[in-house]
Amino acid sequence: MIAFENVAYNYGGGELLSEVSLKLAPGSFHFLTGPSGSGKSTFLKLCYGELLPTAGRLTLFDREVRGLNRDEIARIRGRMGIVHQDCQFLDHLPMAANVALPATVTGREAPMQDLADLMGWVGLADVMQAMPPHLSGGERQRAALARAIIMSPEVVLADEPTGNLDWDMSLRLLQLLIELNRMGKTILIATHDLNLIRTAKQQVAARVLRIAKRRVQLAGADL
Amino acid sequence: MRRIIARLRPFLAAEGHRDNVVPPSGHTAWLTTFTAGAMTFLAVFALALSLAASRMADRWEGALARTATIRISAPPDQIELQTRAVLDLLATTPGIASARRIERAESLALLEPWFGPDLPLDALPLPQLVELTETEAGYDTTGLRLRLSAEAPGAVLDDHTRWRRPLVLAAERLNLLGLVSIGLIATAMGAMIVLAANASLAANAQVIRVLRLVGARDSYIVRAFTRRFTRRAFLGALAGTAAGMAGIALLPAADAAGGFLTGLGFQGAGWLLPLLLPPAAALVAFFATRAAAFRKLKELT
Ligand SMILES: Nc1ncnc2c1ncn2[C@@H]1O[C@H](COP(=O)(O)OP(=O)(O)O)[C@@H](O)[C@H]1O
């Protein structure tokens, strides 16, 4: 589904990621950890085609990413649910419209009931008509996750989706992602919340990728 | 035409939930509406000018049937001689397509409306008339006059319509200038709208980023922007057209003697023509914004 072959990336300075070779198989559940600034967000951006590898081969849905035009990238993003680290929204639209955006931009209709259910599940029932700038960091994160999964995408890429949340809410979001994974969706979550990882591992066969010394590698069972 | 209108309809409809993805406000909105309004206002006058000039050209052109007459007045015994001389001369003059003698009965018929049917016919010494038709290229008036005076002293060339020819030319030129003005106005409006669209796209870089994150294709983003600009231009043009048409309708009416200036209005079905300006402005805005947006999105990768 997403395959790295000897991929390297740098922002123009020194190499940030190098010799990355790994595959995210369909239906797999991965966590991505590493210290702040190690390149977790960068890795995710490579996964959804916002950044192109500076070396090596990266394929998304069996397509070499460098050969894709903008429409094809857009189509691939339509099959992905992305939670950006700083949760970007359209500030002039109410939250409900923001969460429904993946449907809107592809000319589909997000079923109102699904939208209400989903926002209720992530605890945003009361802020559906609120404007994004009026929401707290935690609310924005939950909304970002809701937006990412509203169209039931094949892959969910989430960049620290629980960073601003209390433990209970983190567990609720995790539960959503685990349910999606049980439906066969591929999940990748960047986080440094080790408790979250441990909890998940009790329920699904989650694997942990760790960034260390510019390499991205599978961590052992010690987590 | 119907297909184009069908394609434009969603762009002109009230702003629904769907095309709200671009924030509504910003000074570019007013710039577009105002530009479209002002430009269409000017275009109404250019159109009126062009139509009036075209009408005038037609009217004068019609009066310019390419014929002239030669009147031969001479003592009765010489008339036949001179007429034949004139016809011979015309037959060899370059630029003359045909010439024919107007028979006496025909001349009398021409006079009847003035003198009534009870005219003492035989008592009247009518001049002999010869009607000539010129070719496309025309003939040399001065040359013909000289030759006529040499060969038939009683013959007078009457080409009273000739002086209008340069006026017809000027009217046609004025008509063309009006059309060129409309073209220039459309171009200037398109350019202004491109500038406004570029400013709007730059100001909304964050919006574009979010839309791309959730899988929006370029064409979707472009549509969201073109919709806005098309609608604004259409509304502005509507106001500009209304103002321009009102201005022309309120021109003081004057009698026919007023000539060109008072002929500036629209006439009959001509009043429908300026109604094409708002859709035309919408089309210009549509294509200008579309081109600008696709170019900008290519930069923003
Ligand atoms: N757009 C950018 N241009 C240059 N450097 C960047 C850019 N984005 C991130 N970096 C740098 O790359 C490194 C990794 O960033 P990031 O992938 O955000 O790490 P993480 O998500 O693990 O905290 C950081 O040192 C950061 O400063």
Ligand SMILES: [Mg+2]
């Ligand atoms: Mg990060």
